[in-house]
Amino acid sequence: MATKIDERSRTREPLSRERILRTAVAVADKGGAESLSMRRIAQELGVVAMALYKHVANKDELLDGMIDAVIGEIDPPIEGADWKTAMRERILSARRALLRHPWASQVIESRAEPTPTIIGYMDSMMGIFISGGFSVDLMHHAMHVMGSRILGFSQELFDETSSMPADEAIAMWAQLADRYPNIAALVGEISGGDISHDEGSVVGGGCDDQFEFEFALDLMLDGLERLRSAPTPQPAGSTG
Amino acid sequence: MATKIDERSRTREPLSRERILRTAVAVADKGGAESLSMRRIAQELGVVAMALYKHVANKDELLDGMIDAVIGEIDPPIEGADWKTAMRERILSARRALLRHPWASQVIESRAEPTPTIIGYMDSMMGIFISGGFSVDLMHHAMHVMGSRILGFSQELFDETSSMPADEAIAMWAQLADRYPNIAALVGEISGGDISHDEGSVVGGGCDDQFEFEFALDLMLDGLERLRSAPTPQPAGSTG
DNA sequence: ACCTGAACACCGTTCAAGT
DNA sequence: ACCTGAACACCGTTCAAGT
Numbered sequence: 001m002a003t004k005i006d007e008r009s010r011t012r013e014p015l016s017r018e019r020i021l022r023t024a025v026a027v028a029d030k031g032g033a034e035s036l037s038m039r040r041i042a043q044e045l046g047v048v049a050m051a052l053y054k055h056v057a058n059k060d061e062l063l064d065g066m067i068d069a070v071i072g073e074i075d076p077p078i079e080g081a082d083w084k085t086a087m088r089e090r091i092l093s094a095r096r097a098l099l100r101h102p103w104a105s106q107v108i109e110s111r112a113e114p115t116p117t118i119i120g121y122m123d124s125m126m127g128i129f130i131s132g133g134f135s136v137d138l139m140h141h142a143m144h145v146m147g148s149r150i151l152g153f154s155q156e157l158f159d160e161t162s163s164m165p166a167d168e169a170i171a172m173w174a175q176l177a178d179r180y181p182n183i184a185a186l187v188g189e190i191s192g193g194d195i196s197h198d199e200g201s202v203v204g205g206g207c208d209d210q211f212e213f214e215f216a217l218d219l220m221l222d223g224l225e226r227l228r229s230a231p232t233p234q235p236a237g238s239t240g
Numbered sequence: 241m242a243t244k245i246d247e248r249s250r251t252r253e254p255l256s257r258e259r260i261l262r263t264a265v266a267v268a269d270k271g272g273a274e275s276l277s278m279r280r281i282a283q284e285l286g287v288v289a290m291a292l293y294k295h296v297a298n299k300d301e302l303l304d305g306m307i308d309a310v311i312g313e314i315d316p317p318i319e320g321a322d323w324k325t326a327m328r329e330r331i332l333s334a335r336r337a338l339l340r341h342p343w344a345s346q347v348i349e350s351r352a353e354p355t356p357t358i359i360g361y362m363d364s365m366m367g368i369f370i371s372g373g374f375s376v377d378l379m380h381h382a383m384h385v386m387g388s389r390i391l392g393f394s395q396e397l398f399d400e401t402s403s404m405p406a407d408e409a410i411a412m413w414a415q416l417a418d419r420y421p422n423i424a425a426l427v428g429e430i431s432g433g434d435i436s437h438d439e440g441s442v443v444g445g446g447c448d449d450q451f452e453f454e455f456a457l458d459l460m461l462d463g464l465e466r467l468r469s470a471p472t473p474q475p476a477g478s479t480g
Numbered sequence: 481a482c483c484t485g486a487a488c489a490c491c492g493t494t495c496a497a498g499t
Numbered sequence: 500a501c502c503t504g505a506a507c508a509c510c511g512t513t514c515a516a517g518t
Contacts, residue, residue: 015482015483037510037511038510038511039510047483048483048484049511050483050484050485050512050513050514051484053512053513054481054482058511058512059511108397119423120420122397123419123420123421123422123423127421127422136425136426139422140447141452141456144447144456145455147394147395147456150397155349155387156387157354157358157362157387157388157390179363182364182366182370183359185376186380189377189380207380207384212381215385216384219385220459220463222463223459223460224459227459255502277490278491278492279490279491287502287503288502288504290502290503290504291502294502298493299492299493481518482517482518483517484516485515485516486513486515487514487515488512488513489510489511490509490511491508491510491511492507492509494505494506496505496506498502498503499501499503
């Protein structure tokens with residue numbers, strides 16, 4: 001009994017919103033988005049779940065606070081750079097922040113309404129396009145083209161962390177070559193000669209995510225640059 | 241009591257996997273992804289939740305079955321078309337399927353492992369690139385560029401269904417013009433002269449989603465076409 | 481003023497029991 | 500063979516009660 005009281009008083013900094021958010025981010029960094037329950041966060045603070053409700057209105061508000069903390073880690077735009085460099089570097093900074101907090105993209109997606117911090121970030125990204133000579137209209141389309149990439153993440157349709165060892169995965173896809181010939185070709189190409197270095201399961205985390213992210217990013221930025229200096233602001237195939 | 245028995249026997253087609261999936265899709269179409277609980281689906285079938293477990297292993301398997309049902313609605317690729325047309329039309333077909341089942345994109349994202357049906361769909365999309373003359377490498381990058389668009393959806397960072405009336409939204413953003421000048425400019429541009437037709441809250445569902453989807457799609461397809469016939473397979477800014 | 485216990489209305493899932 | 504009731508281990512959240 002005495003021990004329990006000691007444990008509690010040991011952590012008796014008075015449980016502020018700030019401390020709750022810090023703890024929640026730490027819990028998520030360690031255990032992923034699934035570990036984010038009010039009871040779990042409270043436990044980490046040596047407190048009961050209902051105690052949190054004096055400092056945050058509800059779980060959604062807590063999640064918003066966590067999102068804002070991550071967005072706050074993104075570097076401000078480079079001063080004096082051209083729009084493309086400014087956009088590219090800031091998106092890569094956002095990506096670094098998101099990679100430090102792997103739960104964040106999922107939490108951002110789960111929230112219906114953007115926080116004021118995210119709205120502000122978006123507005124500042126729009127400003128980079130406008131300063132770069134984009135019309136308001138083309139800036140609008142550009143924001144849709146970029147989508148979540150503007151926040152540094154993209155939808156990965158296959159799980160990034162395949163539990164299977166690379167060589168097993170390669171063998172598996174080879175066996176399925178008649179059913180999925182193109183995936184098999186892809187796995188074959190990438191694994192190439194040296195199966196030893198873990199690039200095996202192309203479809204399950206074997207690819208170089210950073211390269212693919214930048215490849216797609218540059219394709220989009222190059223496409224937008226072309227439209228920016230083109231007579232007609234729509235790509236050829238567009239039907240409206 | 242007699243009434244209750246009557247109600248039950250009325251729906252006594254013997255509760256197959258097929259019937260469960262059909263009902264689950266109907267429940268989700270009506271109530272969204274949040275309404276997809278085992279208890280809720282069972283209730284719709286006049287049965288108790290635990291009865292479902294004789295026909296599906298668990299909820300994840302049920303979700304996979306629902307996903308496959310939606311993927312099954314996507315048209316096969318057009319025969320004899322060039323790769324760009326084939327890709328474009330099939331993605332737009334996928335989009336129509338996803339729009340018929342608005343819960344599907346969220347459910348697909350929530351699942352870590354792709355179903356065999358999705359893997360097959362991906363392989364067939366890869367085949368369109370390969371047949372169109374893409375190298376295996378460029379096809380790989382192309383798949384990453386397209387991302388979830390290949391399944392007909394894209395990450396919308398703002399909620400598409402804003403509860404606010406268009407004119408209220410316009411007034412709101414006008415008032416926030418000093419804090420978010422670029423968003424304000426955007427809303428101002430789009431609302432233009434006629435506020436009456438509901439294009440108001442650009443940042444909350446006021447934009448033409450179909451146009452933006454096709455705009456981004458075409459920008460990507462055009463960019464890929466350029467790389468396909470270029471000497472070096474990487475966009476200019478790429479650092480690897 | 482700040483935290484807690486008990487409770488409510490939900491989840492997915494297991495397992496022994498009913499027909 | 501097929502379905503059910505009770506139970507377990509979880510959720511977010513409310514509200515009256517404790518200190």
